[in-house]
Amino acid sequence: MVAEIDERNSVGPSRASRQILGILMLGTFIGFLNQTLMNTALPSIMADFHITAALGQWLTNGYMLVNGVMVPLTAFLIQRFTTRQLYLSALTIFGIGTLIAGLAPNYPVLITGRMIQAMGGGIFGPLMNVVIVKLFSVEHRGRAMGIIGLALNFAPTLGPTVSGWIVTYTNWRNLFFMVAPLIFLDLAFAFFKLHNIGEQKFLKFDFLGVVLSSLGLGSLLVGFSNAGTGDWGSFDVWGYVLIGMVITGLFVYQQTHAKLRLVNFNxxxxxxxxxxxxxxxxxxxxxxxxxxxxxxxxxxxxxxxxxxxxxxxxxxxxxxxxxxxxxxxxxxxxxxxxxxxxxxxxxxxxxxxxxxxxxxxxxxxxxxxxxxxxxxxxxxxxxxxxxxxxxxxxxxxxxxxxxxxxxxxxxxxxxxxxxxxxxxxxxxxxxxxxxxxxxxxxxxxxxxxxxxxxxxxxxxxxxxxxxxxxxxxxxxxxxx
Structure with a gap:
């Protein structure tokens, strides 16, 4: 039976708190590392699968898109499921996506693997924030957040360097095979050492809120991503941005007037x-x-x-x-x-x-x-x-x-x-x-x-x- 940690008593950096912090930091590091890991590998992947740069960019942009769409859903998931259930599930999903991408025989399978990765990776950051705030007192919270900053700040900037070396001297598939052992190592640590933080709430699922937030935020992220070409006059830019703004506005209205909410705007x-x-x-x-x-x-x-x-x-x-x-x-x-x-x-x-x-x-x-x-x-x-x-x-x-x-x-x-x-x-x-x-x-x-x-x-x-x-x-x- 898994012990529950009462965050009221965990006001300092106890041994259990440090273990939980280390487990979360490793998962968050892996998730953020994968946001930029594909940047340098793109030319090699384009050559292997005979695709254009416009299609290839979705290895990074698609990951960011799914990751971003997942984030509003995490407010519900974090309260509805226990810490162990959610983190172990997110790591497992991320690991499955990593293996699919590494073994991908063609580009559609590779993209599918990246999207599955992003579904798991989108949970790591928000879950980490909630656990740290509940686990550490105000006096120790900054230090804990600073340690997590290793993942948030270091991983995205390390990605292009690691990717450049691996792609130059080996094969782009090793970008995934390198990450996989770290995922399953963290999965093992989490299985034995991660405790539940806070109380589980049996909330009802806001289906309409999920649809509106996914479409709204997804359209905004696609529009801004397409704007990277500099052509803001294209429908692929202003059209998606406009659609995203309208649907996101509807999402905000729905969330502030409905009894069943995905995100509490209070x-x-x-x-x-x-x-x-x-x-x-x-x-x-x-x-x-x-x-x-x-x-x-x-x-x-x-x-x-x-x-x-x-x-x-x-x-x-x-x-x-x-x-x-x-x-x-x-x-x-x-x-x-x-x-x-x-x-x-x-x-x-x-x-x-x-x-x-x-x-x-x-x-x-x-x-x-x-x-x-x-x-x-x-x-x-x-x-x-x-x-x-x-x-x-x-x-x-x-x-x-x-x-x-x-x-x-x-x-x-x-x-x-x-x-x-x-x-x-x-x-x-x-x-x-x-x-x-x-x-x-x-x-x-x-x-x-x-x-x-x-x-x-x-x-x-x-x-x-x-x-x-x-x-x-x-x-x-x-x-x-």
Missing amino acids: VLKYRQFNVAIVINVVLMIALYGGAILLPLYMQVVMGRSAFESGLVLLPGSLITALLSPVSGALYDKYGARNLTLVGLLINTVGTIMLGLLNLHSSLLYIMVWQVVRQVGLVIVTMPIQTEAFSALPLHLIADGSAMFTTIRQLAASFGTAALVTIMSLVASQAAHGGVVTPSHQLVGIQVTYFVATALVLIAAGLTRLLKVDGHYHAPNDHFA
């Missing part, structure tokens, strides 16, 4: 939660959009290989891994307001310096300022997320996690599309209607970095809306 009644979300939205638009610029500069302007560009990004990824737990500890000591401001200002310096790239910038210059940018990022992301969840009472944490994660993914998707569009338009204008050369691409990248800088400064200004004192204690939170 989370938006908490001011500090809203402030944290707004800061995070601006930050995600700047940072996710800006993250795609450096590989483009390395490969398109400088003519370097994908593997080389991955190596340049690697030190920043390692710094992220090392500083994530530190940022959590700093949050526990100093709170979100001052820490977030410092992180954003550091990130601003790194972003400005990358905006000064030229045709002859050294790899050392690129590496150093990318590291500075990542230092700023890691100081901000987990504290602002921890602050958002600490502003909510425990019974709303699952809904808050689903809301926060969904908005973050939409902001990241929109940010990538918007900044790539700005880069493309500026490059075209620099070419005066002629052929866009690497020097024209450089102008587009420079201008876009300065746009990202402006967005980061806006986020820095918004930090004044955060509470000055160290921690915000939500009403009805038994840790308060």
Whole structure:
């Protein structure tokens, strides 16, 4: 019989708490790693299956789409099923998808495997957030979130480097076969060591809410993904975005007027939660959009290989891994307001310096300022997320996690599309209607970095809306 952990008594980092944290961190790391693992492998997969880039991009975009659609559903799943049931099921689904993708004889089977992966992977992040907030007291929550930051910040940036090495020296299928043992190792740990956190609620299933959220968010994510081509005048962009906005509006109306709800929008009644979300939205638009610029500069302007560009990004990824737990500890000591401001200002310096790239910038210059940018990022992301969840009472944490994660993914998707569009338009204008050369691409990248800088400064200004004192204690939170 599996023992239940009463989160009221688990106010510190006990041995059981640390074990649960490690299990969740490994699963979340694997899930986030897979978001970017396919980027560098795309040319090899296209060659093997004789597909176009437009079709091939769905290896990444399709994963993000299903992952994003799953997130609103997690608020229901986390409350309806026990922690063990949900996490073991998510890991199993993810593992099955991984094996299907690795053994795929053709592209449709590969895409199917990726979609199944995403169904499991979409549960990891929100479930992790809920468990940590319930398992750790306010005084220890930042450190725990900082450790999880290893997965959230390190995995996506590590993916292209690992993928580049594996694809260059082995076969793209090893991207899946490398992940599979980690999944089943975590599955074994979870089976024996993971306990149930909180109480199971036998909620009714909101079928209409699932349909509306899936169609609405799915259409928005598809539209923003298609906008990465820069052609916002295409129906594949504005059509999907418009449809997504209308259906998402219907979803919000249905959720705020129906008795049976998929997501509780009462989370938006908490001011500090809203402030944290707004800061995070601006930050995600700047940072996710800006993250795609450096590989483009390395490969398109400088003519370097994908593997080389991955190596340049690697030190920043390692710094992220090392500083994530530190940022959590700093949050526990100093709170979100001052820490977030410092992180954003550091990130601003790194972003400005990358905006000064030229045709002859050294790899050392690129590496150093990318590291500075990542230092700023890691100081901000987990504290602002921890602050958002600490502003909510425990019974709303699952809904808050689903809301926060969904908005973050939409902001990241929109940010990538918007900044790539700005880069493309500026490059075209620099070419005066002629052929866009690497020097024209450089102008587009420079201008876009300065746009990202402006967005980061806006986020820095918004930090004044955060509470000055160290921690915000939500009403009805038994840790308060």
